[in-house]
Amino acid sequence: MVADADPTLILIEAIVLGLLSIFFIFYGKKMLLKSVAKNISKLKKDGKLPFNQESSITFDETHILEKTDLNESKISYQIIEKIAETESAIYIYFSAMQAYIIPNTVFESNEHRKELLDFMYTKVNLK
Secondary structure (H helix, E strand, O other): OHHHOOHHHHHHHHHHHHHHHHHHHHHHHHHHHHHHHHHHHHHHHHOOOOOOOOOEEEEOOOEEEEEOOOOEEEEEHHHOOEEEEOOOEEEEEOOOOOEEEEEHHHOOOHHHHHHHHHHHHHHOOOO
């Protein structure tokens, strides 16, 4: 035996670790999401969210201009890394962790949504 370990103790440890593993498989994601939601609620209550809930985005010939109550920023089309489309929004990624999220509800029609996408694809050189 390894270091004179008691087989009963090893069995008990294996059972406890197995039960803990099963618990985290089923409840780990739920606990993580609850923790994130709680932290976001606290940041929102304290007015310290790392993003603005509302902004105005203008697409011109050379860059994207975002205006919020607190600041104004310009993003060149050259740094756009990816454009993703889903059923609910358009995501314009300008880094691995940052994107403009444009909900489909802001478009008057599917034609306006398509016009924006066509414009973006002419401005952005995605390989």
